[in-house]
Amino acid sequence: xxxxxxxxxxxxxxxxxxxxQPGLNVLTGETGAGKSILLxxxxxxxxxxxxxxxxRKGASQGSVTATFDLPAAHLARAVLDEAGFDPDDDLxxxxxxxxxGRKAAWVNDRKVSGDLLRALSDTLVELHGQQDDRGLLDPxxxxxxxxxxxxxxxxxxxxRTAWDAVRTARRECDRLKSRLDDIRKEEGDLRxxxxxxxxxxxxPGESADLTSRYDFMKAAARLHEPVIEAANVLLxxxxxxxxxxYRIGASLRRLERVADLSQGRLTxxxxxxxxxxxxxEEAGSELxxxxxxxxxxxxxxxxxxxxxxxxxxxxxKYRIGVExxxxxxxxxxxxxxxxxxxxxxxxAATAVLSLAMDTYTSVATRLSAHRREAAQHLTAxxxxxxxxxxxxxxxxxxxxxxxxxxxxxxxxxxxEVSTNPGAPSGPLNRIASGGELSRFLLxxxxxxxxxxxxxxxxxxxxxxxxxxxxxxxxxxxxADLAQAGQVLVVTHxxxxxxxxxxxxxVEKTVTGDMTTSRVxxxxxxxxxxxxxxxLAGDTVTEAARGAARVLLEGTPA
Numbered sequence: 001x002x003x004x005x006x007x008x009x010x011x012x013x014x015x016x017x018x019x020x021q022p023g024l025n026v027l028t029g030e031t032g033a034g035k036s037i038l039l040x041x042x043x044x045x046x047x048x049x050x051x052x053x054x055x056r057k058g059a060s061q062g063s064v065t066a067t068f069d070l071p072a073a074h075l076a077r078a079v080l081d082e083a084g085f086d087p088d089d090d091l092x093x094x095x096x097x098x099x100x101g102r103k104a105a106w107v108n109d110r111k112v113s114g115d116l117l118r119a120l121s122d123t124l125v126e127l128h129g130q131q132d133d134r135g136l137l138d139p140x141x142x143x144x145x146x147x148x149x150x151x152x153x154x155x156x157x158x159x160r161t162a163w164d165a166v167r168t169a170r171r172e173c174d175r176l177k178s179r180l181d182d183i184r185k186e187e188g189d190l191r192x193x194x195x196x197x198x199x200x201x202x203x204p205g206e207s208a209d210l211t212s213r214y215d216f217m218k219a220a221a222r223l224h225e226p227v228i229e230a231a232n233v234l235l236x237x238x239x240x241x242x243x244x245x246y247r248i249g250a251s252l253r254r255l256e257r258v259a260d261l262s263q264g265r266l267t268x269x270x271x272x273x274x275x276x277x278x279x280x281e282e283a284g285s286e287l288x289x290x291x292x293x294x295x296x297x298x299x300x301x302x303x304x305x306x307x308x309x310x311x312x313x314x315x316x317k318y319r320i321g322v323e324x325x326x327x328x329x330x331x332x333x334x335x336x337x338x339x340x341x342x343x344x345x346x347x348a349a350t351a352v353l354s355l356a357m358d359t360y361t362s363v364a365t366r367l368s369a370h371r372r373e374a375a376q377h378l379t380a381x382x383x384x385x386x387x388x389x390x391x392x393x394x395x396x397x398x399x400x401x402x403x404x405x406x407x408x409x410x411x412x413x414x415x416e417v418s419t420n421p422g423a424p425s426g427p428l429n430r431i432a433s434g435g436e437l438s439r440f441l442l443x444x445x446x447x448x449x450x451x452x453x454x455x456x457x458x459x460x461x462x463x464x465x466x467x468x469x470x471x472x473x474x475x476x477x478x479a480d481l482a483q484a485g486q487v488l489v490v491t492h493x494x495x496x497x498x499x500x501x502x503x504x505x506v507e508k509t510v511t512g513d514m515t516t517s518r519v520x521x522x523x524x525x526x527x528x529x530x531x532x533x534x535l536a537g538d539t540v541t542e543a544a545r546g547a548a549r550v551l552l553e554g555t556p557a
Contacts, residue, residue: 001486002125002456004067007041009059010097012508012517021502024482026489027519028497028530029506034517035490038506039127039460042066045095046125047105047117054097065094068124068456075123080107083116091124093117127458128445139427143371143413146398149448150374155367156408162360163407169353176349193318194332200314202325210308217301248277364409371411372400378447385443388480390473391436394419396443415444438462442474446481456486463493475499494534498551503527528552 007016012034027035044054045064055062068091070076077087085108095105095117105112107120147156252273259266315322375398382396395418403412418425419436442462449455463474475496481487482501491497503522508515522530528548529540536544 001069002042002066002488003069004065005038005042006063006065007038008063009056010041010044010054010062010064011037011056012515013037013041014056014516016517016519018504018519020486020488022482022486023501024479024487024489024499025502025504026491026497026500027504027506028491028534030508031492033506033508035506036460037517038519039458039490042125042458043127044097045093045105045117046121047095047114048121055099059099061096061098063094063096065092067092076120079116079119079123083107083112085110091120093120123455125456125458126445126449128441128460128462139412139414142398142415143408143411145415145444145448146371146374146378146413149378150371152367152370152374155363155370158363159360159367159409160407162356162363163405165356166353166360166405169349169356173349173353190332190336194329194336197314197325197329197332200310200325202311202314202322202329204326207308207311207322207325210304210311214301214304214308217304245277245280248273248280252277360405364405367409368400368411371409371413375400375413381447381450382443385446385477386439388473388477389439389443390470391419391439391443393421394436395425396440397425438464438466439470439474442477446477456488457481458488458490460490461492462489463491463496467493468495471495472499492534494531494548494551497531497534498548503530505530 001022002020005016005018005020007013009015027038029035040054041064045066068076070087070089070091076091080087080091088108090108092108093105094107095103097103103114105114105117107116147153252270255266255270255273259270311322311325315325318325318328320328379396379398386392386394386396397416397418399414399416401412401414403410414427416425416427417436417440442459445457445459449457459478462478463471466474471493472495475493476499478487478489478496479499489496489500497503504519505522505526506517506519508517510516520526528545531548531551532540532544535547
């Protein structure tokens with residue numbers, strides 16, 4: 001139950017403190033006095049989306065604080081518990097709107113997001129405003145209203161999950177079909193490409209190995225002759241039959257024979273000649289080894305060169321690097337394999353889609369049966385509610401037809417009425433008048449909220465378009481509804497206002513260039529004057545006061 005509402009510097013309200021009570025609470029006042037501003041302020045603190053500019057002119061910020069009583073089993077406690085709160089018997093919501101557009105919110109002095117406020121508001125307050133009849137008139141919203149009455153959430157969740165599975169399976173079938181179509185368009189070229197690549201048989205790393213071998217053989221052809229010539233210079237005898245090794249060796253032997261006579265003076269020369277002879281022999285050996293390694297098969301050179309050319313031509317054809325040819329073969333073979341296996345893949349995907357569709361149809365059928373049963377109960381409940389609203393001859397029906405399958409099931413739901421005996425039934429927007437729509441809306445809201453304890457129900461001019469005995473009937477139904485909780489009504493109807501246990505008047509005053517709005521709780525005498533004003537207009541007569549007293553005599557204690 002909404003217990004207190006404090007508003008500071010919001011729109012034309014400078015400061016306002018209201019304490020609401022259980023039962024039927026009404027707000028009255030002249031048009032433009034600010035009744036809708038109260039609802040805007042309440043919606044603001046509950047996180048609803050509404051006006052963008054709420055801060056009173058000249059103020060740096062505006063704020064709204066709402067205090068609710070939370071019984072032990074109230075649904076808000078579960079929301080608070082999930083958000084990490086330790087729920088108390090009092091729930092205090094506070095929200096601030098700064099002049100620069102920023103907003104901040106607190107729950108029991110802890111800063112929270114607007115999402116948490118909105119989650120709490122679903123368990124605290126239900127507002128039925130002047131625009132609600134648009135939803136009532138639009139058949140697209142009737143299925144949702146029926147689902148609310150039927151508590152269809154578990155089946156709806158199951159249906160949406162099944163529908164998601166159908167969509168996923170359908171997308172996979174479409175993807176496979178599209179891929180298969182693309183591959184088949186180039187099937188001939190693909191098979192030819194695989195054949196020529198398999199014939200070529202490119203191997204990973206082959207290009208680098210061939211290039212290295214080719215470069216070596218090409219270089220060897222140029223190196224072989226200089227190496228042989230150098231070896232010949234070092235090792236081949238001169239015309240006299242004596243080459244460099246012989247001459248160095250001969251010089252070495254002569255010196256060694258007289259080395260003892262030199263007292264060591266020849267030792268360095270002998271050592272140098274020994275080194276020279278050894279180096280000469282080593283150089284000759286190395287050159288012979290190199291010469292042997294440079295020998296290659298001319299036929300191999302030709303084969304390597306041709307292989308390099310073939311690989312290069314194939315790479316040029318497909319506009320890739322030679323080293324990428326093995327990967328290209330693997331890729332094209334995979335496409336060909338996908339083409340060959342596509343029948344199996346497509347059949348498997350089709351089987352999955354069929355299974356998903358069967359599952360969806362099963363759960364959607366259960367949801368449809370659940371809705372049909374709920375439609376019977378809602379029709380009976382509406383019939384019972386329309387009688388006290390002086391529409392005992394009206395007939396309310398719910399038409400259900402098969403709709404295109406979707407996440408919400410396979411049903412189209414339309415609320416239809418017949419307001420006069422013998423008249424054909426039809427959609428609300430073609431059959432019901434403005435006053436009838438208001439009463440249908442009230443009856444429907446009563447049915448939809450029945451059993452939902454702890455909600456504060458707010459009706460914004462639900463009685464528009466009706467007067468006299470019909471307005472009196474609407475007021476009585478609101479009073480009956482309020483006996484089980486708390487109902488707030490913004491009204492211009494004196495018959496409805498007279499049925500309230502608690503009555504506030506919204507007043508607007510202008511001081512200089514500043515307009516402000518205030519709310520006054522009315523005592524018995526002031527209440528008579530206010531209802532008389534609602535009956536007679538600006539000039540309140542004793543006759544109007546007398547009529548007001550007559551209306552108030554029927555007000556429940």
